[in-house]
Amino acid sequence: MKNFDLNFYKDKVHEECGVFGIFRNGEDINIASVARDALYALQHRGQESSGIAVNKDGDFTCVKDVGMVSEVLTDNAMEELDIKGDIAVAHVRYTPYHSLDRAGSQPLVIRYIQGAMAICQNGSITNFAEIRKSLEEGGAIFQSFSNAELIAYVIATERVNCETFEDSVKSAALKLEGAYSFVITCPGKLIGVRDPYGFRPLSIGKLGKSYVIASESCAFDSIGAKFVRNVRPGEMVVVDEEGFHSYQIEEPKTSSLCIFEYIYIARPDSVLDCGSVHQIRKNFGKALAKTWKGEADIVCGVPDSGIDAAQGFAEESGIPYSGAFIKNKYIGRNLSNMKSSKKDRLLKMKLNVLKSQVKGKKVIIIDDSIFLGNTSSHIVNLLREAGADQVHMRISSPPMKHNCYYGSDLCEEKEMISNLMSVDELKNYIGADSLEFLDPDVMKDIVTKDGVGVCDACFTGNYNAPVPKENFVDKFSRKISLKK
Numbered sequence: 281m282k283n284f285d286l287n288f289y290k291d292k293v294h295e296e297c298g299v300f301g302i303f304r305n306g307e308d309i310n311i312a313s314v315a316r317d318a319l320y321a322l323q324h325r326g327q328e329s330s331g332i333a334v335n336k337d338g339d340f341t342c343v344k345d346v347g348m349v350s351e352v353l354t355d356n357a358m359e360e361l362d363i364k365g366d367i368a369v370a371h372v373r374y375t376p377y378h379s380l381d382r383a384g385s386q387p388l389v390i391r392y393i394q395g396a397m398a399i400c401q402n403g404s405i406t407n408f409a410e411i412r413k414s415l416e417e418g419g420a421i422f423q424s425f426s427n428a429e430l431i432a433y434v435i436a437t438e439r440v441n442c443e444t445f446e447d448s449v450k451s452a453a454l455k456l457e458g459a460y461s462f463v464i465t466c467p468g469k470l471i472g473v474r475d476p477y478g479f480r481p482l483s484i485g486k487l488g489k490s491y492v493i494a495s496e497s498c499a500f501d502s503i504g505a506k507f508v509r510n511v512r513p514g515e516m517v518v519v520d521e522e523g524f525h526s527y528q529i530e531e532p533k534t535s536s537l538c539i540f541e542y543i544y545i546a547r548p549d550s551v552l553d554c555g556s557v558h559q560i561r562k563n564f565g566k567a568l569a570k571t572w573k574g575e576a577d578i579v580c581g582v583p584d585s586g587i588d589a590a591q592g593f594a595e596e597s598g599i600p601y602s603g604a605f606i607k608n609k610y611i612g613r614n615l616s617n618m619k620s621s622k623k624d625r626l627l628k629m630k631l632n633v634l635k636s637q638v639k640g641k642k643v644i645i646i647d648d649s650i651f652l653g654n655t656s657s658h659i660v661n662l663l664r665e666a667g668a669d670q671v672h673m674r675i676s677s678p679p680m681k682h683n684c685y686y687g688s689d690l691c692e693e694k695e696m697i698s699n700l701m702s703v704d705e706l707k708n709y710i711g712a713d714s715l716e717f718l719d720p721d722v723m724k725d726i727v728t729k730d731g732v733g734v735c736d737a738c739f740t741g742n743y744n745a746p747v748p749k750e751n752f753v754d755k756f757s758r759k760i761s762l763k764k
């Protein structure tokens with residue numbers, strides 16, 4: 281067996297965060313319990329901390345901690361929440377900077393001169409360093425490095441000069457740059473905000489007469505709510521006892537939903553700005569099939585996000601689809617605080633091959649992306665060991681070459697294997713008989729529709745929004761590599 285320098289954990293994009301909010305419109309529902317069910321559906325977006333805050337007439341109860349939903353929001357813990365509350369916000373967290381500090385867990389409940397608020401956020405503020413520095417120079421004290429704390433502080437500062445809470449959220453949003461989607465509650469109100477580029481998803485749904493807001497529509501299905509629409513880039517939606525209100529804080533800028541939501545992050549049963557995640561992944565696979573010229577016996581996908589693309593490839597090419605990979609679902613979550621050697625050992629054990637499906641066959645294997653190349657080498661090796669005669673790898677995204685500044689945790693540009701070798705060299709490195717990536721223009725065409733576009737900067741280097749100008753590494757040990 282080939283002995284690779286394994287680093288499986290860094291060989292994937294890592295999820296960001298999932299946010300959820302509910303405004304109970306007089307119905308007899310336990311909003312804390314609904315919020316927990318929604319978080320279960322959003323768990324794939326973050327496994328490092330979980331929490332719910334319930335707002336009853338401005339009194340907030342909150343349960344949160346480091347851990348997955350089932351570990352933190354146990355039946356006992358849920359008893360601490362006021363189930364008679366009218367509004368709840370909830371969060372699952374992935375932290376790109378591996379700081380498993382409890383202080384960074386969300387929801388973040390803030391008490392300030394005008395009352396209290398609870399906020400849950402997803403994304404990365406690119407002028408974080410500048411805003412934080414100026415607040416600290418004015419005497420502000422922070423307990424974490426989270427964007428949520430920064431946003432809450434800016435809102436609290438603006439609130440002093442604004443007539444309403446919504447006005448302070450609007451003014452704060454105008455000071456923020458980069459990628460953010462957040463839900464926030466103050467007495468009597470649930471508010472959802474999405475940045476003017478729309479980097480991170482945010483959807484609105486209805487559960488009976490009650491409004492719900494979530495990072496992905498799959499959360500609505502899990503609680504029996506109906507998807508209404510996506511929050512528009514630059515829009516603030518407010519739900520209060522008078523109903524639902526929409527305000528356009530800023531004109532939408534270049535439409536930039538993170539394309540990795542379609543490639544890997546979002547659940548296939550979610551519907552984002554450009555449509556069904558499952559269908560778009562299938563279309564990626566169909567596009568790959570159009571350039572396939574050889575002969576093969578089966579096509580299979582690397583679970584989970586390679587499967588939809590493999591089904592699309594099979595449909596387009598007529599080559600039979602096979603579920604040749606078995607994934608151990610109980611490994612690979614909540615690994616951030618483990619030593620790399622243990623983490624890599626566990627992730628290596630995560631996949632196994634059904635030998636009977638691949639022995640003596642020409643196999644096409646579809647994966648969603650290649651970062652370092654270690655996982656691809658491992659997968660090709662598994663297929664060879666299981667007796668595959670030929671292994672042809674197809675990737676349902678283009679070669680990854682650039683950093684992300686908008687909240688996805690990728691390995692660094694200098695480590696990306698596509699910056700270190702050609703596609704042909706990479707084919708040899710991973711041991712495949714052939715290797716092909718999805719063309720970036722084809723990928724963009726598949727996703728873009730009706731003027732709604734995507735960010736694809738980590739493939740093309742075209743950053744639609746400003747990237748960070750200041751580096752926070754020295755003072756706060758935050759790993760942000762500035763654009764050269």
Ligand code: SF4
Binds near residue numbers: 686736738
């Ligand atoms: S740079 Fe890549 S990972 Fe980051 S938001 Fe854009 S598409 Fe997503």
